[in-house]
Amino acid sequence: MTTHTETPEAAPIVELIGVTKDYPLGKLTVPALRGIDLAIARGDFIAIAGPSGSGKTTLLNLVGCVDVPTAGAVRIGGQTTGELKETQLTSLRLHKLGFIFQTFNLVGVLNVFQNIELPLLLQGGLSKTERERRVAEMIEKVDLTPQTRQRPNELSGGQRQRVAIARALVTRPAIVMADEPTANLDSGTGGAIIELMKEINRVDHTTFIFSTHDAHVMSHARRLVELVDGRIVSDRAPDRQAQPEGA
Amino acid sequence: MGMYLTIASRNLRQGGRRTVLLMLALALVTGLLVFLLALSRGVNVSMTRAATTLSAGHVNVAGFYKATPEDAAPIIQGVAAIKKIAVENTPNLDYALDRHRGWAKVVSETSSVWCGLHGIDVREEKALFETITLAHQDAYVEGGRHAVIGDAQRLSEPDTILLFASQAKRLGVQVGDQLTLRTETLRGQSNTADVTVVAVAEDLGLMSSWAAFLPKQTILKLYGLKPDTSGAVQLYLKDIDEAPAVMAHLREVFADAGYALMDHDPQPFFMKFETVIGQDWTGQKLDLTIWRDEVSFLTWVLTAIDTVSYLLIAILAILIAIGIMNALYIAVRERTQEVGTLRAIGMGRRQVLGMFVLEALLLGLVATTAGATLSAIGALIIDWIAVPIPWPAAQAIFMNDTIRLVVEPAHLAAAIVAFTFVTGISALWPAMRAARLPPITAIHQTE
Numbered sequence: 173m174t175t176h177t178e179t180p181e182a183a184p185i186v187e188l189i190g191v192t193k194d195y196p197l198g199k200l201t202v203p204a205l206r207g208i209d210l211a212i213a214r215g216d217f218i219a220i221a222g223p224s225g226s227g228k229t230t231l232l233n234l235v236g237c238v239d240v241p242t243a244g245a246v247r248i249g250g251q252t253t254g255e256l257k258e259t260q261l262t263s264l265r266l267h268k269l270g271f272i273f274q275t276f277n278l279v280g281v282l283n284v285f286q287n288i289e290l291p292l293l294l295q296g297g298l299s300k301t302e303r304e305r306r307v308a309e310m311i312e313k314v315d316l317t318p319q320t321r322q323r324p325n326e327l328s329g330g331q332r333q334r335v336a337i338a339r340a341l342v343t344r345p346a347i348v349m350a351d352e353p354t355a356n357l358d359s360g361t362g363g364a365i366i367e368l369m370k371e372i373n374r375v376d377h378t379t380f381i382f383s384t385h386d387a388h389v390m391s392h393a394r395r396l397v398e399l400v401d402g403r404i405v406s407d408r409a410p411d412r413q414a415q416p417e418g419a
Numbered sequence: 420m421g422m423y424l425t426i427a428s429r430n431l432r433q434g435g436r437r438t439v440l441l442m443l444a445l446a447l448v449t450g451l452l453v454f455l456l457a458l459s460r461g462v463n464v465s466m467t468r469a470a471t472t473l474s475a476g477h478v479n480v481a482g483f484y485k486a487t488p489e490d491a492a493p494i495i496q497g498v499a500a501i502k503k504i505a506v507e508n509t510p511n512l513d514y515a516l517d518r519h520r521g522w523a524k525v526v527s528e529t530s531s532v533w534c535g536l537h538g539i540d541v542r543e544e545k546a547l548f549e550t551i552t553l554a555h556q557d558a559y560v561e562g563g564r565h566a567v568i569g570d571a572q573r574l575s576e577p578d579t580i581l582l583f584a585s586q587a588k589r590l591g592v593q594v595g596d597q598l599t600l601r602t603e604t605l606r607g608q609s610n611t612a613d614v615t616v617v618a619v620a621e622d623l624g625l626m627s628s629w630a631a632f633l634p635k636q637t638i639l640k641l642y643g644l645k646p647d648t649s650g651a652v653q654l655y656l657k658d659i660d661e662a663p664a665v666m667a668h669l670r671e672v673f674a675d676a677g678y679a680l681m682d683h684d685p686q687p688f689f690m691k692f693e694t695v696i697g698q699d700w701t702g703q704k705l706d707l708t709i710w711r712d713e714v715s716f717l718t719w720v721l722t723a724i725d726t727v728s729y730l731l732i733a734i735l736a737i738l739i740a741i742g743i744m745n746a747l748y749i750a751v752r753e754r755t756q757e758v759g760t761l762r763a764i765g766m767g768r769r770q771v772l773g774m775f776v777l778e779a780l781l782l783g784l785v786a787t788t789a790g791a792t793l794s795a796i797g798a799l800i801i802d803w804i805a806v807p808i809p810w811p812a813a814q815a816i817f818m819n820d821t822i823r824l825v826v827e828p829a830h831l832a833a834a835i836v837a838f839t840f841v842t843g844i845s846a847l848w849p850a851m852r853a854a855r856l857p858p859i860t861a862i863h864q865t866e
Contacts, residue, residue, distance in 0.1 A: 290422060
């Protein structure tokens with residue numbers, strides 16, 4: 173097992189130590205992750221790659237505090253998630269983490285503005301004016317100003333994913349997890365989404381952890397972790413030849 | 420809160436037919452409750468009107484006189500002094516009067532009925548003549564004219580009587596006919612008096628079937644009583660709700676003035692004979708009551724209406740609650756991914772619970788408000804057009820010959836609050852189920 177960081181001087185923002193995750197399937201136990209050790213530095217832009225069933229989503233779930241490991245420890249900003257209560261995990265997700273889902277997972281009855289505003293409302297503490305300013309800023313950043321009052325079903329796939337990115341970023345989280353963010357998009361739109369994520373990573377130093385099986389998308393990462401059967405089989409810089417204009 | 424309301428209202432709209440059906444059911448049950456409460460209140464109002472017109476004041480100073488321990492007569496002596504004390508010590512008094520009480524067999528040429536006699540002075544009885552309406556002749560005489568015959572003011576003449584339509588019909592008499600009253604005096608002698616029917620009034624429910632009005636002099640003559648006697652001093656207050664407090668106050672006043680008082684017994688005077696006859700005292704004791712005591716034998720009607728109403732509503736509420744639970748349970752299942760997403764982006768369990776309960780409360784509030792409002796409007800219209808009750812038995816029970824519906828704003832509010840609360844409570848279980856959904860369900864489908 174190898175671990176790799178490009179900024180070894182910085183304390184890792186995410187650490188997985190000997191993490192195992194098993195799922196019960198009737199009388200059987202299906203291992204999804206087996207003894208994962210991984211450290212991710214603040215501001216990293218890391219791709220988790222691997223075939224279907226390799227454990228990418230499980231890994232993201234554990235880092236995203238929506239699931240707990242069967243064995244081992246997951247640390248986010250120095251806090252071991254397994255030791256936190258449900259309310260603390262909720263607070264961690266709300267304040268430090270952002271999620272981008274493969275299927276966008278927007279709230280269908282809310283418009284673009286309201287979907288993006290939702291995490292800020294959950295956080296509380298901001299005035300209405302400040303909240304609206306932050307949301308408008310994010311909408312502008314993801315280039316959706318004309319669609320502000322539209323509902324998800326009135327948007328294209330790329331536009332929906334931009335809303336999801338804006339929703340994940342509006343709280344200014346330290347870490348954003350994206351589960352196959354381009355899987356449901358055409359290559360042009362997918363490329364634009366990755367560019368947007370890279371831009372935010374570059375400007376705001378937000379840590380991005382995203383899963384993919386698209387070699388072209390992988391090539392944009394600063395670091396590539398490959399999983400096979402729940403184990404890390406490689407942890408390296410991606411092959412830049414697959415990337416037309418370089419990361 | 421604004422965001423939750425937006426999510427709730429839009430999800431309800433998206434619910435389509437399911438939301439409409441739930442709202443319809445809630446609106447119907449709330450409307451039914453409002454209607455039944457209006458009916459109960461209407462009967463209550465009719466009963467109050469009938470009781471305070473026919474047989475009682477808001478507060479009554481009556482009593483019993485016992486010449487020997489073995490007898491009892493429902494009369495008070497020295498009525499002028501008693502009335503003076505009562506009037507001077509009753510706060511917010513509207514007016515006062517006294518009536519004689521009697522019980523006699525009323526005999527016509529073809530039939531007879533037992534009847535409670537009320538000896539009145541027409542000059543004191545302004546409210547009585549404002550409340551009762553003289554009946555058309557065809558209401559008590561077969562083939563009679565559709566016109567009012569007679570004049571209630573003629574009760575100022577001696578030996579006259581005012582009957583109610585059902586009595587006139589049973590006795591087969593009309594205005595101008597002669598009747599004979601037959602009773603026993605206090606000394607146990609039979610006595611009779613001939614009276615002329617001068618007016619026939621429309622029925623006032625069950626109570627009017629055994630009440631008749633005569634001049635005081637006729638009662639005095641029939642029973643052989645002295646002029647300074649009466650049956651009861653009836654006090655009418657500006658606010659009927661003050662009656663219990665006024666009665667309590669007057670009990671102290673009369674006790675201080677040296678009058679002997681019976682213990683308060685919330686029953687009509689004619690149900691107290693047995694008790695009073697069995698008591699070992701002679702002379703006079705005052706008996707103070709409020710109007711409700713004098714019609715306590717009729718409160719079963721209200722109790723029955725209320726019991727049936729609440730039973731029916733309770734059954735419907737349970738069915739509605741099951742419907743809401745089921746609908747929300749389905750909604751939670753349909754929105755599993757949404758709930759998981761919200762949990763994943765930082766919504767707490769309590770907020771998820773609150774979101775679903777708020778949705779149910781919103782549904783409940785809108786539906787119950789609509790149901791209660793429409794039902795209230797319907798009740799007001801029915802009351803306004805005075806829908807007749809065709810069956811005499813039903814008229815007797817409902818104390819009126821038309822459907823009387825009285826809508827109280829408090830009842831509207833109570834119905835809305837109660838069913839909105841039921842809706843909220845019904846939502847708790849599916850909402851808790853939603854709150855317990857692990858956030859991983861949002862991402863589960865992607866791999």
